Amino acid sequence: MEGGISFWQALTLSSILGWVLASSAFDLTRRVRALTQPWVTRRVIVDTPLILGLQRIQHRLLDDMFSVLSCVVSVPFYTGFLPLLFWSGHSKLARQMTLLMAFCDYIGNSMKDMISAPRPSCPPVRRVTATKDEKENAMEYGLPSSHALNTVCLSGYLLHYVLNTCVQNDGVAIAVGVSLVFALVMLIAIGRIYLGMHSLIDIVAGIIFGLVILFFWLTVHGYVDDFIISEQNVTSFWASLSFLLCFAYPTPEFPTPSFEYHTAFNGVVFGIVSGIQQTYFHFHHESVPHIFSPELPLLVFLGRMLVGIPTILIVKFCSKAIAKWLLPVMCNTLGIPIVSSCYVPALRGSDSSKSKSDGKQMGYLQKVMSFFPQKAYDVDTGIRFLQYSGLAWSVVDLVPSLFSYLNL
Numbered sequence: 001m002e003g004g005i006s007f008w009q010a011l012t013l014s015s016i017l018g019w020v021l022a023s024s025a026f027d028l029t030r031r032v033r034a035l036t037q038p039w040v041t042r043r044v045i046v047d048t049p050l051i052l053g054l055q056r057i058q059h060r061l062l063d064d065m066f067s068v069l070s071c072v073v074s075v076p077f078y079t080g081f082l083p084l085l086f087w088s089g090h091s092k093l094a095r096q097m098t099l100l101m102a103f104c105d106y107i108g109n110s111m112k113d114m115i116s117a118p119r120p121s122c123p124p125v126r127r128v129t130a131t132k133d134e135k136e137n138a139m140e141y142g143l144p145s146s147h148a149l150n151t152v153c154l155s156g157y158l159l160h161y162v163l164n165t166c167v168q169n170d171g172v173a174i175a176v177g178v179s180l181v182f183a184l185v186m187l188i189a190i191g192r193i194y195l196g197m198h199s200l201i202d203i204v205a206g207i208i209f210g211l212v213i214l215f216f217w218l219t220v221h222g223y224v225d226d227f228i229i230s231e232q233n234v235t236s237f238w239a240s241l242s243f244l245l246c247f248a249y250p251t252p253e254f255p256t257p258s259f260e261y262h263t264a265f266n267g268v269v270f271g272i273v274s275g276i277q278q279t280y281f282h283f284h285h286e287s288v289p290h291i292f293s294p295e296l297p298l299l300v301f302l303g304r305m306l307v308g309i310p311t312i313l314i315v316k317f318c319s320k321a322i323a324k325w326l327l328p329v330m331c332n333t334l335g336i337p338i339v340s341s342c343y344v345p346a347l348r349g350s351d352s353s354k355s356k357s358d359g360k361q362m363g364y365l366q367k368v369m370s371f372f373p374q375k376a377y378d379v380d381t382g383i384r385f386l387q388y389s390g391l392a393w394s395v396v397d398l399v400p401s402l403f404s405y406l407n408l
Contacts, residue, residue: 016244044121044142048125054190089290091276091284105261108149110250112258117142122196127197129195144209230280263384264384267388270392303406327383
């Protein structure tokens, strides 16, 4: 039925919902952690002499080189690079890289928080955290290495894309490309150990998970892209998927920033998907001009950057401000108890589940919501999701509309 939910959409959503219910009922996260955490922790301890041996060659140049490499393959770098990829005319590659990055981020961080295995102990290991991003990464659990996983997936997919669109059936190009990807992965792996951020078991797990995800993505990426640009219920399906994934995410042994990263990138993907679905035939089809072509010379692309970057930053700020005002109002209207860890000072440490507890004073919507678990939810999750959704939507919808208006 046109406009109705398809079988695979219903199966996907029901499977995730089933996992959420089963995980809650049988405490699956704790059971998996009990089986895996002791073994991984022992391996981290066993790997410590290897890290110390590698760090004996300590040098400032090596510190700088491996720190820069870590930044270049980090999620913030990719996030900043993807808008430029969209605006340069490579929309298909950009949206595939965005979806793959979100998939890697979710799987990797879920595994980290489910297992909750420690990073190498510091001291005796020397940990180099030259940037704010690295300091936040050090607050996460260790296995698997997100840098190794993301490098395998994203560089592998980029190589696949280039070989299949630019240099088909060229044996020399394939050999050179594979060698470059292998060298990059090895440098990242060695660098993460040298910087004291990961043990060998974390790196091996990251590479293995990365290869599995990459091969899976190469199998399904065409179907996913076709669904986004031409199918029904794209926005509503992805909104439901994003909502369920927040509840499917495992609870770590102790709080880490991993869930915040997932929420932000979950919002990015929702904004990209909903924007692309609405504007594909206007701004993102295969015939749009690419950078360095006569229709899109370098100077015009630089003009796009000067217009686009300030615009998406303004949208990000406005999206956050609107969400900080709107979500608490909606939750209070529905009778959903909320707290805020940082965004809404008035809700920090509050327990809104105690408010409006008298059934005689509750409205109809509040009575309906009272059947759901009345624990206090962190409204910051929704605010962060809407903030990054707005930013991503502006990248593929609002900003291209400005380019069209300004003839850029």
